[in-house]
Amino acid sequence: MSYRHILVVFAIALMSIAIPVSAQETCTADSPCDIEVWVIFGDHRQDWTVDAANRFNEQYPQFNVVIENPGNYTQIVDNYTLIREEGGEYPAIVQVQDIQQQFALDSGFFVLFEDVLGDREEVLDIPTNLDDVIDGFNPYYTLDGTLASFAWNSSTPIAYHNMDLWREAGLEEPPVTWQELRAGCEGLRERIESGELEACASWPFTGWFVEQWMAQQNQEWVNNGNGREGRGTEVILDSPGMIAVAEFYQDMVAEGFYLFPSPDYFGSLQLFNQGEVAVTMASSADARFMDDAAAEAGIDLQTSLMIYNGDAEGGWNGNPVAGASMWISNGLETEVEDGALAFLLWLSNTENSASWHTASGYVPVRDSSVELLGRLEPGNEIFWDRDENARTDIEDADWFAANPNFLTASTQLGGGEVTNGTLGPVFGTMSETRTLIQETMERIVAEGLDPATELAAASEQATELLQEYNLLFAGE
Amino acid sequence: MYIVNPFLLVVCVAVIGAGVLGTTFAFRRGNALLAAFIGGIAGTAGTLSFMAPLNFCTFEADRGFWDVVIGAGLIAASSAALLWLAFWILDRSARGLNVIPQADSHPGAFNGRRAWIGAVFCLLPTVGLLAVFSYTPIVNTFRFSTLLARFGTQRTAFVCVDNFSRLITDSDYIRILGVSLFLAAAIVIVGLSFALLIASMASQPVRGARIYRTLLIWPYAVSPIIAGELFEMLLTREVGVVNTMLGLDVPWLVEPTMARWSLVVASAWNLIGFNILFYIAGLQNVPDDVQEAAAIDGANAIQRFFYVTFPLLSPFTFFLVVTNTIYALFETFGMIDVLTQGGPLRSTYTAMYNVFKIGIEGQDLGKATAQSLVLLVVVVAITIIQFRVSRDRISYTV
Numbered sequence: 075m076s077y078r079h080i081l082v083v084f085a086i087a088l089m090s091i092a093i094p095v096s097a098q099e100t101c102t103a104d105s106p107c108d109i110e111v112w113v114i115f116g117d118h119r120q121d122w123t124v125d126a127a128n129r130f131n132e133q134y135p136q137f138n139v140v141i142e143n144p145g146n147y148t149q150i151v152d153n154y155t156l157i158r159e160e161g162g163e164y165p166a167i168v169q170v171q172d173i174q175q176q177f178a179l180d181s182g183f184f185v186l187f188e189d190v191l192g193d194r195e196e197v198l199d200i201p202t203n204l205d206d207v208i209d210g211f212n213p214y215y216t217l218d219g220t221l222a223s224f225a226w227n228s229s230t231p232i233a234y235h236n237m238d239l240w241r242e243a244g245l246e247e248p249p250v251t252w253q254e255l256r257a258g259c260e261g262l263r264e265r266i267e268s269g270e271l272e273a274c275a276s277w278p279f280t281g282w283f284v285e286q287w288m289a290q291q292n293q294e295w296v297n298n299g300n301g302r303e304g305r306g307t308e309v310i311l312d313s314p315g316m317i318a319v320a321e322f323y324q325d326m327v328a329e330g331f332y333l334f335p336s337p338d339y340f341g342s343l344q345l346f347n348q349g350e351v352a353v354t355m356a357s358s359a360d361a362r363f364m365d366d367a368a369a370e371a372g373i374d375l376q377t378s379l380m381i382y383n384g385d386a387e388g389g390w391n392g393n394p395v396a397g398a399s400m401w402i403s404n405g406l407e408t409e410v411e412d413g414a415l416a417f418l419l420w421l422s423n424t425e426n427s428a429s430w431h432t433a434s435g436y437v438p439v440r441d442s443s444v445e446l447l448g449r450l451e452p453g454n455e456i457f458w459d460r461d462e463n464a465r466t467d468i469e470d471a472d473w474f475a476a477n478p479n480f481l482t483a484s485t486q487l488g489g490g491e492v493t494n495g496t497l498g499p500v501f502g503t504m505s506e507t508r509t510l511i512q513e514t515m516e517r518i519v520a521e522g523l524d525p526a527t528e529l530a531a532a533s534e535q536a537t538e539l540l541q542e543y544n545l546l547f548a549g550e
Numbered sequence: 551m552y553i554v555n556p557f558l559l560v561v562c563v564a565v566i567g568a569g570v571l572g573t574t575f576a577f578r579r580g581n582a583l584l585a586a587f588i589g590g591i592a593g594t595a596g597t598l599s600f601m602a603p604l605n606f607c608t609f610e611a612d613r614g615f616w617d618v619v620i621g622a623g624l625i626a627a628s629s630a631a632l633l634w635l636a637f638w639i640l641d642r643s644a645r646g647l648n649v650i651p652q653a654d655s656h657p658g659a660f661n662g663r664r665a666w667i668g669a670v671f672c673l674l675p676t677v678g679l680l681a682v683f684s685y686t687p688i689v690n691t692f693r694f695s696t697l698l699a700r701f702g703t704q705r706t707a708f709v710c711v712d713n714f715s716r717l718i719t720d721s722d723y724i725r726i727l728g729v730s731l732f733l734a735a736a737i738v739i740v741g742l743s744f745a746l747l748i749a750s751m752a753s754q755p756v757r758g759a760r761i762y763r764t765l766l767i768w769p770y771a772v773s774p775i776i777a778g779e780l781f782e783m784l785l786t787r788e789v790g791v792v793n794t795m796l797g798l799d800v801p802w803l804v805e806p807t808m809a810r811w812s813l814v815v816a817s818a819w820n821l822i823g824f825n826i827l828f829y830i831a832g833l834q835n836v837p838d839d840v841q842e843a844a845a846i847d848g849a850n851a852i853q854r855f856f857y858v859t860f861p862l863l864s865p866f867t868f869f870l871v872v873t874n875t876i877y878a879l880f881e882t883f884g885m886i887d888v889l890t891q892g893g894p895l896r897s898t899y900t901a902m903y904n905v906f907k908i909g910i911e912g913q914d915l916g917k918a919t920a921q922s923l924v925l926l927v928v929v930v931a932i933t934i935i936q937f938r939v940s941r942d943r944i945s946y947t948v
Contacts, residue, residue, distance in 0.1 A: 336786045344788040
């Protein structure tokens with residue numbers, strides 16, 4: 075046999091192996107294709123998601139969506155990165171936290187949502203209806219002009235007020251600006267000084283809130299349009315907006331109105347639930363926990379917009395969505411990729427997004443979901459019953475009328491302007507910078523330091539870190 | 551462009567090495583010329599050991615002052631180590647002593663000319679495992695410490711000794727080291743004092759002493775993170791058990807000094823079982839006749855403790871001081887993360903916690919590995935000091 079003969083035989087042998095394999099890749103009800111989804115939830119929210127996946131699988135038997143919980147946000151990205159680098163089998167869909175967007179984009183492990191979608195208006199008969207998504211959401215997850223991932227668990231920090239205490243301070247409506255808060259706290263001064271109350275306000279001392287305050291003031295703090303018009307290369311923390319935040323904190327602490335909580339996120343929430351402070355701020359996803367605790371303690375709880383700087387230009391301009399979004403891995407078979415896309419659209423369709431809201435407290439992704447929750451009919455099966463692990467009817471026709479504190483987050487996220495300032499920045503070292511902002515603020519407030527000087531030093535540090543990141547991930 | 555020509559640098563250090571070893575042996579028995587030659591090789595190898603992988607980058611023209619200092623320090627340290635080794639070998643051979651330990655020839659040892667094959671065969675599994683899980687990571691640690699490297703990208707950038715030199719001028723890092731040393735000292739002193747006190751009480755002949763002793767060891771079975779969770783439940787200002795039960799409003803974890811001492815107490819508690827175990831064993835070894843003799847001589851209980859018991863426990867104390875220091879420096883970061891997250895105002899932010907924050911959370915591998923090497927040097931230095939200081943004060947015999 076000549077060399078050429080061997081080659082031909084080899085080629086035929088190769089094809090005979092390859093053909094059945096590629097034929098097997100077709101997803102059918104008999105041999106459904108697996109779509110593995112990594113989420114951070116290991117509690118009742120995972121139960122809801124598994125239930126949703128099962129319902130999707132029933133409807134689309136050619137797919138088998140499997141929900142896995144490999145850890146928290148950081149662990150998920152770390153594990154996923156390791157698997158990808160080592161060439162192992164990886165999930166089709168990964169839940170990525172907002173502050174890791176740039177990393178997800180730079181990693182080169184994902185396809186962008188909009189690139190997979192193309193100009194299709196429906197995928198596997200599921201309408202995309204991207205216009206129906208709450209205004210700021212898709213712009214928030216749009217990177218380099220392309221919608222990169224799809225919103226799922228979305229939240230925003232809101233204020234939780236003890237209305238009994240505010241009425242004692244002479245307020246009928248909860249204070250929503252820093253200035254109103256300051257004035258309201260004056261009304262409680264005597265009770266604070268006599269030790270009856272711990273303080274007027276206490277909320278987690280986190281960099282996340284500072285970022286939100288910057289967005290509310292419509293101020294960018296990363297160059298190139300908050301990193302949304304080009305890769306951000308400079309972090310600017312000593313801008314007027316950030317200094318205003320520092321001075322607000324300094325004033326509140328100096329007057330004894332703000333109490334530094336324990337490092338635990340729930341510390342200040344507990345203070346609020348004991349009636350020791352008149353207001354706290356926390357994620358909208360904590361609304362259920364806060365509602366239950368207030369009912370138990372007999373506190374008249376009312377939520378409001380996250381308290382904002384009333385002196386800022388335009389007052390309240392908007393809050394960016396927080397939480398996480400769903401990214402689709404690259405390198406999938408086209409059919410599986412479409413299946414993943416279909417699952418994401420289905421997961422956040424009008425009914426599912428509304429149900430997810432009742433299960434988790436996260437904000438519904440679509441305007442139509444908010445609307446649906448306001449006019450429910452018998453047989454809606456929207457409500458997630460944790461005890462039964464099943465969907466049941468909501469008794470009230472209007473979910474938000476029965477649970478008014480759940481609407482605030484949707485109002486806040488849907489009501490603002492959409493600008494690079496209100497969307498907040500996108501850059502590779504957002505997580506470290508959040509910590510840096512928090513520590514710098516803590517120093518400024520606790521040690522009475524000059525905000526401008528300290529924040530300028532922090533800017534340098536944050537910029538250096540970002541430039542190192544850019545050098546490694548973008549070679550620039 | 552270099553501020554010093556690398557070749558010239560190697561020659562200089564080689565000449566110094568040759569000079570040092572040559573002159574040393576000129577005044578001793580032995581061949582001065584051979585010593586000078588070996589000294590030259592040691593100097594060359596010492597310089598190249600660090601500088602060849604670094605490509606003499608610390609002496610490039612655009613490097614900072616501290617880069618040059620670190621470069622010179624590395625050359626000095628590695629050359630000195632090699633010269634000392636050369637001196638030791640030459641000195642022993644000049645005195646007719648064996649340099650390489652001779653193989654035992656008793657039955658069971660490998661004998662014969664091919665003995666090394668059997669030996670290598672037996673060593674292979676261990677060496678193989680160590681190579682994969684220990685030596686490779688160590689080499690990589692050194693390599694990464696000279697890089698700008700982040701998790702999630704294959705791209706790296708060589709930054710010479712930047713990761714080290716920036717620490718020297720970083721006042722934050724100096725403060726972090728200070729906090730680490732303070733906490734380590736406090737944990738060791740508080741932990742050992744209480745352990746000794748409790749061990750002394752538990753060693754008394756009381757009913758149920760064995761049960762007490764067993765129970766006292768329990769805290770050691772709790773991992774630092776769980777211990778941190780427990781103390782968080784106790785000390786959280788708002789809903790902590792301590793504040794709630796006693797009707798207090800003490801900012802245990804919110805005020806810097808208190809947070810620091812809360813961490814010390816939590817760590818000392820976590821370690822107390824381990825310490826008590828050793829002290830009880832030690833106390834059981836203190837001979838009764840010595841105590842009796844001291845008692846007959848008129849020493850009261852306190853005097854007997856300080857002049858008889860405590861000195862006799864010194865080997866245990868020394869061992870515990872070393873292990874406790876290493877625990878305080880390396881193992882507390884999990885507890886810190888749970889209890890205080892390094893705060894408030896970085897009052898409990900230790901060097902190891904910084905490595906964790908930078909390397910694991912910040913994914914900044916280069917800086918984290920550099921800092922872990924710094925920490926290694928600090929621990930080795932502390933341990934050497936502890937050995938030196940206590941060498942004359944420990945008595946292993948009665």
